[in-house]
Amino acid sequence: MNGNSLDPRVNRLPKIGVPGQVAAKAPLDQFGTFEVFVQPKEGKPFQHEGAVHAPNIEMAYVLAKETFTRRFVCSSLYVADTRNVYVSPMTENTTNAYDLIAEIPQQSGEKVTFEIYHLLRRGKQHIHAGTVSAVGPQEAMLAAKAQLRGDKAIYNVWAIRTSDIRFTSPEDKDLWVTLPEKKFRDASDYKGGDKLKEFLERAK
Amino acid sequence: MNELALKEFLYKVADDQLILGHRNSEWTGFGPLLEEDIAFSSMAQDKVGQSQALYEILHALGEQNPDTVAFMRNANQFHNCILAELPNGEYDFSLIRHFLYDTALAIRFEMLSTSAFKPLAELATKIRGELKYHTLHANTWVKQLGSATPESIQRLQKSLEYALPFALGIFEKSPYEDEIIKSGIFAGEEVLKSQWLRKVEEIIAQTKLQLPDTSSMNPVEGGRVGKHSEHLQPLLDEMSEVFKIDPTAEW
Numbered sequence: 064m065n066g067n068s069l070d071p072r073v074n075r076l077p078k079i080g081v082p083g084q085v086a087a088k089a090p091l092d093q094f095g096t097f098e099v100f101v102q103p104k105e106g107k108p109f110q111h112e113g114a115v116h117a118p119n120i121e122m123a124y125v126l127a128k129e130t131f132t133r134r135f136v137c138s139s140l141y142v143a144d145t146r147n148v149y150v151s152p153m154t155e156n157t158t159n160a161y162d163l164i165a166e167i168p169q170q171s172g173e174k175v176t177f178e179i180y181h182l183l184r185r186g187k188q189h190i191h192a193g194t195v196s197a198v199g200p201q202e203a204m205l206a207a208k209a210q211l212r213g214d215k216a217i218y219n220v221w222a223i224r225t226s227d228i229r230f231t232s233p234e235d236k237d238l239w240v241t242l243p244e245k246k247f248r249d250a251s252d253y254k255g256g257d258k259l260k261e262f263l264e265r266a267k
Numbered sequence: 268m269n270e271l272a273l274k275e276f277l278y279k280v281a282d283d284q285l286i287l288g289h290r291n292s293e294w295t296g297f298g299p300l301l302e303e304d305i306a307f308s309s310m311a312q313d314k315v316g317q318s319q320a321l322y323e324i325l326h327a328l329g330e331q332n333p334d335t336v337a338f339m340r341n342a343n344q345f346h347n348c349i350l351a352e353l354p355n356g357e358y359d360f361s362l363i364r365h366f367l368y369d370t371a372l373a374i375r376f377e378m379l380s381t382s383a384f385k386p387l388a389e390l391a392t393k394i395r396g397e398l399k400y401h402t403l404h405a406n407t408w409v410k411q412l413g414s415a416t417p418e419s420i421q422r423l424q425k426s427l428e429y430a431l432p433f434a435l436g437i438f439e440k441s442p443y444e445d446e447i448i449k450s451g452i453f454a455g456e457e458v459l460k461s462q463w464l465r466k467v468e469e470i471i472a473q474t475k476l477q478l479p480d481t482s483s484m485n486p487v488e489g490g491r492v493g494k495h496s497e498h499l500q501p502l503l504d505e506m507s508e509v510f511k512i513d514p515t516a517e518w
Contacts, residue, residue, distance in 0.1 A: 070297075094300075115302045118411060125407045126302035128400060129309040237396035248312070 097123035098148055099131050100191070102139040109141065111180065111189040111221075120144060120229045128238065134248045137239045139231045147227040149200035151220040155185065160220050161208040170198040175224055177203035179211055182219035189221050200224075268450050272443030273384060274328060275346070276452060279441065279491055280375070281321035282347035285337055286499070287368060288314030289506050290355060299358050306404060310365075313397050320394075324386045338507035339514070342500040343493040350433035352490070352499040359422040360430065362412070366405040366470070367434040371463045373398040378459065383451030406470050413474025420475050427471075428479055435460075435486030442492075 068074055094116040100109040112131045117123035123142045132140055152163040160182075174196045180189035193211045197203035203222045231238070246252040291311035298304025322333035330336060350368060355361050376398055380391040412419040438456040441447060448455045464481065471478045489495065 116300060117302070118415075121407055122411055125404050126306055129306035130302045133305065133309045235399065238400050240396040241394065245312075245316075 094118050096145040097127070097142045098145055099123075099127040100141050100143075101131055101137055103136055105138045107138075109139070109191040114145060115142070124229045132239060132242070134242075134245070136243055139236060141228050141230045143223050143228045147223055149204075149222045151204055153182075153219050154216075155218065157216055159212070160217050161204070161212055164201065164204050164208065164220070166205065167201055170202055172198040174198055175226065177207075177222045178225055178228065179203065179207040180221040180223075181211075181217045182221075183215055183217060185218050189219065194225065268384065268452070269443060269446045270328065272441070272446040272450070273452060274325060274330065275441055275443055276447055277321050277325050277328075277387075279346035279348075281318045281325065282345045283351050283368075283372070283437075284314045284318035284321065286345065286347040286502065287351040287364075288312070288318060289502060290351065290353075291361065291365070293355055294358075294361065307361075307365075310401050310404065313394075313401070317390075317394055317397070320390055324390070327386070334510065335514075338510040340503075342495050342503060345493065345495065345499060345503075346491050347495075347499075348433070348436045348439065348490040349487050349496050350430065350436055350490075352496060352502060353433065354498055357422070357426075359412070359419075360426040362405070362408055363423060363426040363430050364434075365401075366409045367430055367467065368437065369398070369401045369405050370466050370470075371434070371437050371459060373402045374462045374466065375453075375459055378454050382453060387452070409470055409476075410473050413471070413476045423474075424476050427476060431479060431481060432484050433487045435481060435484060436488045436490060438463075439486065439488040439491040 095118075096114040097117055097120060098114050099112045101112045102109045115123050115126045115130050117126050120142060123144075124140075127142050128140060151160045154160045154163060175198075176194050176196055177200065178194055179192045181192045182189050192207070195203050195206040195210055197206050200222045204220055207220065207222070288311045291307060291314065295304065295308040295311070298307055318337070319333050322330075322336050325336065326332055331339075350364060353360075353364070376391040376394065379387050380395070382388040382391070409423065413423050414420070438460040440456050444455060447453050468478060
Protein backbone atom coordinates (compact mmCIF):
# COMPACT_ATOMS: atom_id res chain seq x y z
CA MET A 64 0.00 0.00 0.00
CA ASN A 65 2.90 2.36 0.76
CA GLY A 66 3.88 4.70 -2.02
CA ASN A 67 0.62 4.38 -3.93
CA SER A 68 -1.61 6.73 -2.00
CA LEU A 69 -2.53 10.22 -3.15
CA ASP A 70 -2.26 11.30 0.47
CA PRO A 71 1.39 12.14 1.27
CA ARG A 72 0.83 11.31 4.92
CA VAL A 73 0.21 7.68 3.97
CA ASN A 74 3.38 7.58 1.90
CA ARG A 75 5.36 8.73 4.92
CA LEU A 76 4.45 5.57 6.90
CA PRO A 77 7.55 3.50 7.74
CA LYS A 78 8.40 0.67 5.36
CA ILE A 79 7.83 -2.88 6.61
CA GLY A 80 11.20 -4.60 7.18
CA VAL A 81 12.45 -8.21 7.18
CA PRO A 82 13.40 -10.14 10.37
CA GLY A 83 16.86 -10.00 11.92
CA GLN A 84 18.08 -6.53 10.98
CA VAL A 85 19.64 -4.05 13.36
CA ALA A 86 20.70 -0.80 11.73
CA ALA A 87 21.65 2.75 12.62
CA LYS A 88 18.71 5.17 12.59
CA ALA A 89 18.57 7.08 9.34
CA PRO A 90 19.03 10.85 9.70
CA LEU A 91 15.87 12.96 9.34
CA ASP A 92 15.31 14.18 5.83
CA GLN A 93 14.75 17.75 6.94
CA PHE A 94 15.94 21.25 6.11
CA GLY A 95 17.78 23.50 8.53
CA THR A 96 16.02 26.35 10.28
CA PHE A 97 16.08 30.12 9.82
CA GLU A 98 14.92 32.70 12.36
CA VAL A 99 12.27 35.17 11.22
CA PHE A 100 12.01 38.80 12.40
CA VAL A 101 9.05 41.04 11.62
CA GLN A 102 8.51 44.79 11.84
CA PRO A 103 4.77 45.20 12.45
CA LYS A 104 4.70 48.95 11.71
CA GLU A 105 7.04 51.58 10.30
CA GLY A 106 9.14 52.99 13.15
CA LYS A 107 8.54 50.00 15.49
CA PRO A 108 11.44 47.66 16.29
CA PHE A 109 11.77 44.27 14.57
CA GLN A 110 10.75 41.34 16.72
CA HIS A 111 11.47 37.62 16.54
CA GLU A 112 8.40 35.68 15.38
CA GLY A 113 9.62 32.11 14.97
CA ALA A 114 11.50 29.89 12.54
CA VAL A 115 11.01 28.32 9.11
CA HIS A 116 12.62 25.26 7.52
CA ALA A 117 14.37 25.96 4.23
CA PRO A 118 17.29 24.76 2.09
CA ASN A 119 18.91 28.23 2.00
CA ILE A 120 18.39 31.80 3.16
CA GLU A 121 16.62 33.06 0.02
CA MET A 122 14.09 30.21 0.18
CA ALA A 123 13.73 30.94 3.91
CA TYR A 124 12.85 34.57 3.15
CA VAL A 125 10.22 33.57 0.59
CA LEU A 126 8.63 30.99 2.90
CA ALA A 127 8.78 33.23 5.99
CA LYS A 128 6.79 35.95 4.25
CA GLU A 129 3.56 33.94 4.12
CA THR A 130 4.19 31.81 7.21
CA PHE A 131 4.54 34.83 9.50
CA THR A 132 3.01 37.84 7.73
CA ARG A 133 -0.13 36.56 6.03
CA ARG A 134 -2.41 38.26 8.57
CA PHE A 135 -2.82 41.64 10.31
CA VAL A 136 -0.15 44.20 9.38
CA CYS A 137 3.52 44.15 8.47
CA SER A 138 5.94 46.75 7.19
CA SER A 139 9.11 44.67 6.82
CA LEU A 140 10.65 41.25 7.45
CA TYR A 141 14.08 39.61 7.57
CA VAL A 142 15.62 36.20 8.18
CA ALA A 143 18.91 34.76 9.47
CA ASP A 144 20.27 31.20 9.63
CA THR A 145 19.70 29.81 13.15
CA ARG A 146 23.40 28.83 13.23
CA ASN A 147 24.32 32.52 12.92
CA VAL A 148 22.32 33.59 15.98
CA TYR A 149 24.43 33.92 19.16
CA VAL A 150 22.67 33.72 22.51
CA SER A 151 23.58 34.79 26.05
CA PRO A 152 22.69 32.68 29.11
CA MET A 153 18.97 32.81 30.03
CA THR A 154 18.08 34.39 33.39
CA GLU A 155 14.98 34.96 35.54
CA ASN A 156 13.60 37.29 38.25
CA THR A 157 15.94 40.28 38.76
CA THR A 158 19.09 38.82 37.22
CA ASN A 159 20.15 40.69 34.10
CA ALA A 160 21.52 38.48 31.31
CA TYR A 161 24.24 41.07 30.63
CA ASP A 162 25.68 40.36 34.11
CA LEU A 163 26.31 36.73 33.14
CA ILE A 164 28.41 37.52 30.08
CA ALA A 165 32.08 36.99 30.86
CA GLU A 166 34.46 39.88 30.15
CA ILE A 167 37.05 39.07 27.49
CA PRO A 168 40.23 40.84 26.48
CA GLN A 169 40.06 43.17 23.49
CA GLN A 170 40.11 41.11 20.31
CA SER A 171 42.20 41.74 17.26
CA GLY A 172 40.64 41.72 13.83
CA GLU A 173 38.23 43.77 11.79
CA LYS A 174 35.14 45.11 13.54
CA VAL A 175 31.79 44.44 11.91
CA THR A 176 28.27 45.40 12.93
CA PHE A 177 26.00 43.12 14.96
CA GLU A 178 22.24 43.43 15.51
CA ILE A 179 21.32 43.04 19.19
CA TYR A 180 18.01 41.67 20.52
CA HIS A 181 16.62 41.73 24.09
CA LEU A 182 14.15 39.41 25.78
CA LEU A 183 12.30 41.77 28.14
CA ARG A 184 9.61 39.34 29.29
CA ARG A 185 10.08 35.61 29.57
CA GLY A 186 7.84 33.75 27.15
CA LYS A 187 7.66 36.78 24.82
CA GLN A 188 9.66 37.55 21.72
CA HIS A 189 13.16 38.93 21.41
CA ILE A 190 13.00 42.57 20.30
CA HIS A 191 15.63 44.46 18.32
CA ALA A 192 17.49 46.83 20.68
CA GLY A 193 20.17 48.35 18.46
CA THR A 194 23.35 47.86 16.46
CA VAL A 195 26.94 47.63 17.78
CA SER A 196 30.40 47.16 16.28
CA ALA A 197 32.64 44.30 17.41
CA VAL A 198 35.09 41.66 16.22
CA GLY A 199 33.03 38.70 17.49
CA PRO A 200 29.64 37.95 19.08
CA GLN A 201 30.82 37.95 22.71
CA GLU A 202 32.52 41.30 22.25
CA ALA A 203 29.31 42.50 20.57
CA MET A 204 27.29 41.58 23.66
CA LEU A 205 29.78 43.37 25.90
CA ALA A 206 29.53 46.44 23.68
CA ALA A 207 25.73 46.18 23.89
CA LYS A 208 25.98 45.92 27.69
CA ALA A 209 27.66 49.34 27.71
CA GLN A 210 25.48 50.95 25.04
CA LEU A 211 22.01 49.35 25.08
CA ARG A 212 21.44 47.93 28.52
CA GLY A 213 18.97 50.50 29.95
CA ASP A 214 17.15 50.10 33.30
CA LYS A 215 14.89 47.13 32.65
CA ALA A 216 15.79 43.52 33.45
CA ILE A 217 16.88 41.71 30.29
CA TYR A 218 16.49 37.94 30.46
CA ASN A 219 18.31 36.99 27.30
CA VAL A 220 20.41 38.68 24.61
CA TRP A 221 20.88 37.67 20.98
CA ALA A 222 23.52 38.93 18.54
CA ILE A 223 23.54 38.44 14.75
CA ARG A 224 26.11 39.76 12.27
CA THR A 225 24.31 42.33 10.11
CA SER A 226 25.90 40.73 7.03
CA ASP A 227 24.28 37.37 7.90
CA ILE A 228 20.76 38.82 7.57
CA ARG A 229 18.59 38.71 4.44
CA PHE A 230 16.76 42.05 4.65
CA THR A 231 13.78 43.45 2.73
CA SER A 232 14.94 46.26 0.46
CA PRO A 233 13.08 49.60 0.79
CA GLU A 234 11.53 49.24 -2.68
CA ASP A 235 10.09 45.84 -1.74
CA LYS A 236 8.04 47.15 1.17
CA ASP A 237 5.03 47.18 -1.13
CA LEU A 238 4.85 43.39 -0.61
CA TRP A 239 2.48 44.10 2.31
CA VAL A 240 0.44 47.00 0.90
CA THR A 241 -2.80 45.03 0.57
CA LEU A 242 -2.34 42.99 3.76
CA PRO A 243 -4.61 45.10 6.05
CA GLU A 244 -7.50 44.44 3.61
CA LYS A 245 -7.20 40.66 3.91
CA LYS A 246 -9.60 40.49 6.83
CA PHE A 247 -11.00 37.23 5.47
CA ARG A 248 -7.93 35.53 6.92
CA ASP A 249 -8.99 36.68 10.37
CA ALA A 250 -11.47 34.38 12.18
CA SER A 251 -13.18 37.35 13.86
CA ASP A 252 -14.15 38.76 10.46
CA TYR A 253 -16.71 35.95 10.02
CA LYS A 254 -18.56 36.99 13.18
CA GLY A 255 -19.34 33.34 13.90
CA GLY A 256 -20.59 34.08 17.42
CA ASP A 257 -23.10 36.68 16.21
CA LYS A 258 -24.38 34.36 13.50
CA LEU A 259 -24.82 31.49 15.92
CA LYS A 260 -26.70 33.74 18.34
CA GLU A 261 -28.96 34.98 15.58
CA PHE A 262 -29.65 31.40 14.46
CA LEU A 263 -30.49 30.29 17.98
CA GLU A 264 -32.84 33.28 18.41
CA ARG A 265 -34.62 32.39 15.19
CA ALA A 266 -34.95 28.73 16.23
CA LYS A 267 -36.78 29.69 19.44
CA MET B 268 -13.93 52.84 -25.76
CA ASN B 269 -15.55 49.68 -27.15
CA GLU B 270 -17.40 48.19 -24.19
CA LEU B 271 -17.63 44.69 -25.64
CA ALA B 272 -13.89 44.62 -26.20
CA LEU B 273 -13.22 45.91 -22.71
CA LYS B 274 -15.53 43.35 -21.09
CA GLU B 275 -14.00 40.50 -23.06
CA PHE B 276 -10.56 41.57 -21.85
CA LEU B 277 -11.66 41.84 -18.22
CA TYR B 278 -13.37 38.45 -18.32
CA LYS B 279 -10.33 36.64 -19.62
CA VAL B 280 -7.98 38.03 -16.98
CA ALA B 281 -10.54 37.51 -14.18
CA ASP B 282 -11.34 33.95 -15.29
CA ASP B 283 -7.64 33.04 -15.47
CA GLN B 284 -7.24 34.21 -11.88
CA LEU B 285 -10.34 32.48 -10.55
CA ILE B 286 -9.67 29.13 -12.20
CA LEU B 287 -5.96 28.95 -11.38
CA GLY B 288 -6.66 30.29 -7.89
CA HIS B 289 -9.08 27.42 -7.36
CA ARG B 290 -6.67 24.85 -8.80
CA ASN B 291 -3.80 26.05 -6.62
CA SER B 292 -6.06 25.98 -3.56
CA GLU B 293 -6.44 22.22 -4.09
CA TRP B 294 -2.89 21.91 -2.70
CA THR B 295 -4.00 23.22 0.71
CA GLY B 296 -3.11 20.57 3.27
CA PHE B 297 -1.03 18.59 0.76
CA GLY B 298 1.90 20.93 0.06
CA PRO B 299 5.43 19.47 0.07
CA LEU B 300 6.33 21.22 3.34
CA LEU B 301 4.28 23.17 5.85
CA GLU B 302 5.72 26.58 4.99
CA GLU B 303 5.16 26.04 1.27
CA ASP B 304 1.64 24.77 1.89
CA ILE B 305 0.86 28.07 3.61
CA ALA B 306 2.57 30.20 0.96
CA PHE B 307 0.91 28.45 -1.99
CA SER B 308 -2.51 28.60 -0.33
CA SER B 309 -2.07 32.32 0.43
CA MET B 310 -1.22 33.04 -3.18
CA ALA B 311 -4.23 31.02 -4.34
CA GLN B 312 -6.36 33.22 -2.10
CA ASP B 313 -4.72 36.34 -3.61
CA LYS B 314 -5.69 35.11 -7.07
CA VAL B 315 -9.32 34.60 -6.14
CA GLY B 316 -9.28 38.06 -4.52
CA GLN B 317 -7.86 39.62 -7.68
CA SER B 318 -10.50 37.87 -9.80
CA GLN B 319 -13.17 39.30 -7.50
CA ALA B 320 -11.77 42.82 -7.97
CA LEU B 321 -12.02 42.35 -11.75
CA TYR B 322 -15.56 40.93 -11.53
CA GLU B 323 -16.47 44.01 -9.46
CA ILE B 324 -15.22 46.22 -12.29
CA LEU B 325 -17.34 44.18 -14.70
CA HIS B 326 -20.32 44.52 -12.36
CA ALA B 327 -19.91 48.31 -12.45
CA LEU B 328 -20.08 48.03 -16.26
CA GLY B 329 -23.45 46.29 -16.01
CA GLU B 330 -22.52 42.60 -15.71
CA GLN B 331 -24.03 40.37 -13.01
CA ASN B 332 -22.63 40.39 -9.48
CA PRO B 333 -19.29 38.63 -8.85
CA ASP B 334 -20.76 35.54 -7.13
CA THR B 335 -23.22 34.89 -9.94
CA VAL B 336 -20.54 35.38 -12.56
CA ALA B 337 -18.10 33.10 -10.73
CA PHE B 338 -20.46 30.28 -9.78
CA MET B 339 -23.33 30.19 -12.27
CA ARG B 340 -21.62 30.03 -15.67
CA ASN B 341 -20.87 26.86 -17.62
CA ALA B 342 -17.44 25.93 -18.97
CA ASN B 343 -18.12 27.30 -22.47
CA GLN B 344 -18.82 30.75 -20.95
CA PHE B 345 -15.37 30.96 -19.34
CA HIS B 346 -12.53 32.81 -21.08
CA ASN B 347 -9.56 31.43 -19.12
CA CYS B 348 -6.60 29.90 -20.92
CA ILE B 349 -6.44 26.08 -20.85
CA LEU B 350 -3.17 26.19 -18.86
CA ALA B 351 -5.13 27.43 -15.83
CA GLU B 352 -7.64 24.57 -15.79
CA LEU B 353 -5.21 21.62 -16.16
CA PRO B 354 -5.20 19.29 -13.13
CA ASN B 355 -2.46 19.89 -10.59
CA GLY B 356 -0.52 16.70 -11.23
CA GLU B 357 2.71 16.52 -9.25
CA TYR B 358 4.17 19.56 -7.51
CA ASP B 359 6.78 20.09 -10.23
CA PHE B 360 4.01 20.80 -12.75
CA SER B 361 2.11 23.12 -10.39
CA LEU B 362 5.33 25.03 -9.74
CA ILE B 363 6.24 25.37 -13.42
CA ARG B 364 2.69 26.48 -14.25
CA HIS B 365 2.88 29.03 -11.40
CA PHE B 366 6.20 30.30 -12.81
CA LEU B 367 5.10 30.53 -16.46
CA TYR B 368 1.68 31.96 -15.65
CA ASP B 369 2.60 34.45 -12.93
CA THR B 370 5.52 35.80 -14.94
CA ALA B 371 2.99 36.71 -17.66
CA LEU B 372 0.45 38.02 -15.15
CA ALA B 373 2.93 40.34 -13.43
CA ILE B 374 4.03 41.80 -16.78
CA ARG B 375 0.39 42.13 -17.89
CA PHE B 376 -0.46 44.20 -14.82
CA GLU B 377 2.74 46.23 -15.12
CA MET B 378 1.55 47.14 -18.63
CA LEU B 379 -1.95 47.83 -17.30
CA SER B 380 -0.65 50.35 -14.77
CA THR B 381 -0.73 52.89 -17.63
CA SER B 382 -4.04 51.68 -19.09
CA ALA B 383 -6.45 54.30 -20.46
CA PHE B 384 -9.16 52.47 -18.51
CA LYS B 385 -8.66 54.00 -15.06
CA PRO B 386 -10.15 51.23 -12.85
CA LEU B 387 -7.66 48.74 -14.36
CA ALA B 388 -4.73 51.12 -13.95
CA GLU B 389 -5.68 51.65 -10.30
CA LEU B 390 -6.04 47.91 -9.63
CA ALA B 391 -2.66 47.29 -11.28
CA THR B 392 -0.98 49.79 -8.97
CA LYS B 393 -2.72 48.40 -5.92
CA ILE B 394 -1.76 44.74 -6.43
CA ARG B 395 1.80 45.35 -7.62
CA GLY B 396 3.25 44.14 -4.30
CA GLU B 397 1.16 40.96 -4.31
CA LEU B 398 2.29 40.07 -7.81
CA LYS B 399 5.89 40.90 -6.91
CA TYR B 400 5.76 38.28 -4.17
CA HIS B 401 4.17 35.70 -6.48
CA THR B 402 6.97 36.04 -9.02
CA LEU B 403 9.64 36.16 -6.31
CA HIS B 404 8.22 32.91 -4.93
CA ALA B 405 8.07 31.25 -8.35
CA ASN B 406 11.53 32.41 -9.44
CA THR B 407 13.16 31.36 -6.17
CA TRP B 408 11.67 27.86 -6.33
CA VAL B 409 12.54 27.37 -10.01
CA LYS B 410 16.12 28.53 -9.41
CA GLN B 411 16.35 26.24 -6.38
CA LEU B 412 14.89 23.04 -7.86
CA GLY B 413 16.24 23.80 -11.33
CA SER B 414 19.77 23.43 -9.96
CA ALA B 415 19.37 21.12 -6.94
CA THR B 416 19.48 17.38 -7.71
CA PRO B 417 19.31 15.27 -10.90
CA GLU B 418 15.76 14.26 -9.94
CA SER B 419 14.51 17.82 -9.32
CA ILE B 420 16.13 19.09 -12.53
CA GLN B 421 14.71 16.25 -14.59
CA ARG B 422 11.22 16.67 -13.11
CA LEU B 423 11.13 20.43 -13.74
CA GLN B 424 12.50 19.93 -17.25
CA LYS B 425 9.74 17.44 -18.08
CA SER B 426 7.04 19.71 -16.67
CA LEU B 427 8.49 22.72 -18.49
CA GLU B 428 8.32 20.90 -21.82
CA TYR B 429 4.77 19.73 -21.14
CA ALA B 430 3.50 23.12 -19.93
CA LEU B 431 5.04 25.45 -22.54
CA PRO B 432 2.53 24.89 -25.40
CA PHE B 433 -0.28 25.53 -22.90
CA ALA B 434 1.52 28.62 -21.58
CA LEU B 435 1.68 30.02 -25.12
CA GLY B 436 -2.13 29.78 -25.06
CA ILE B 437 -2.15 32.59 -22.48
CA PHE B 438 -1.44 34.95 -25.39
CA GLU B 439 -4.28 33.76 -27.64
CA LYS B 440 -5.57 36.91 -29.30
CA SER B 441 -8.99 38.27 -28.58
CA PRO B 442 -11.45 38.93 -31.44
CA TYR B 443 -11.13 42.59 -30.36
CA GLU B 444 -7.35 42.69 -30.14
CA ASP B 445 -6.91 45.70 -32.44
CA GLU B 446 -9.55 47.74 -30.62
CA ILE B 447 -8.06 46.92 -27.22
CA ILE B 448 -4.70 48.22 -28.41
CA LYS B 449 -6.06 51.25 -30.26
CA SER B 450 -8.17 52.42 -27.34
CA GLY B 451 -5.15 52.30 -25.01
CA ILE B 452 -6.63 49.68 -22.68
CA PHE B 453 -3.74 47.26 -23.19
CA ALA B 454 -0.70 47.16 -25.47
CA GLY B 455 -1.63 43.67 -26.74
CA GLU B 456 -0.83 39.98 -26.33
CA GLU B 457 2.05 40.11 -28.81
CA VAL B 458 3.94 42.71 -26.73
CA LEU B 459 3.18 40.79 -23.54
CA LYS B 460 4.40 37.52 -25.04
CA SER B 461 7.78 38.90 -26.11
CA GLN B 462 8.41 40.48 -22.70
CA TRP B 463 7.31 37.24 -21.01
CA LEU B 464 9.67 35.16 -23.11
CA ARG B 465 12.60 37.41 -22.22
CA LYS B 466 11.84 37.11 -18.49
CA VAL B 467 11.39 33.31 -18.67
CA GLU B 468 14.70 33.00 -20.51
CA GLU B 469 16.41 35.15 -17.91
CA ILE B 470 15.30 32.91 -15.02
CA ILE B 471 15.82 29.58 -16.81
CA ALA B 472 19.35 30.71 -17.73
CA GLN B 473 20.15 30.75 -13.99
CA THR B 474 19.30 27.02 -13.69
CA LYS B 475 20.38 23.75 -15.26
CA LEU B 476 17.13 23.60 -17.23
CA GLN B 477 16.94 23.90 -21.01
CA LEU B 478 14.28 26.16 -22.48
CA PRO B 479 12.82 24.50 -25.59
CA ASP B 480 12.43 26.64 -28.72
CA THR B 481 8.97 28.16 -28.38
CA SER B 482 8.92 29.61 -31.91
CA SER B 483 8.37 26.16 -33.44
CA MET B 484 5.64 25.19 -30.93
CA ASN B 485 1.92 25.06 -31.57
CA PRO B 486 0.17 27.01 -28.80
CA VAL B 487 -2.79 25.23 -27.17
CA GLU B 488 -5.55 27.77 -27.79
CA GLY B 489 -9.34 27.90 -27.58
CA GLY B 490 -9.78 28.83 -23.94
CA ARG B 491 -10.28 32.51 -24.72
CA VAL B 492 -13.30 31.69 -26.91
CA GLY B 493 -14.85 29.16 -24.51
CA LYS B 494 -13.39 25.98 -26.03
CA HIS B 495 -11.98 24.15 -23.04
CA SER B 496 -10.47 20.82 -22.10
CA GLU B 497 -12.54 18.17 -20.32
CA HIS B 498 -10.99 19.35 -17.02
CA LEU B 499 -12.84 22.66 -16.62
CA GLN B 500 -16.45 21.56 -16.09
CA PRO B 501 -15.64 19.17 -13.17
CA LEU B 502 -13.64 22.01 -11.55
CA LEU B 503 -16.62 24.39 -11.90
CA ASP B 504 -19.03 21.76 -10.53
CA GLU B 505 -16.90 21.31 -7.46
CA MET B 506 -16.19 25.02 -6.96
CA SER B 507 -19.89 25.99 -7.14
CA GLU B 508 -21.32 22.97 -5.33
CA VAL B 509 -21.96 24.71 -2.02
CA PHE B 510 -23.08 28.00 -3.60
CA LYS B 511 -25.67 26.22 -5.75
CA ILE B 512 -27.33 24.54 -2.74
CA ASP B 513 -28.72 27.98 -1.86
CA PRO B 514 -27.63 30.85 -4.14
CA THR B 515 -29.46 33.38 -1.96
CA ALA B 516 -27.72 32.41 1.30
CA GLU B 517 -25.68 35.07 3.09
CA TRP B 518 -22.23 33.95 4.23
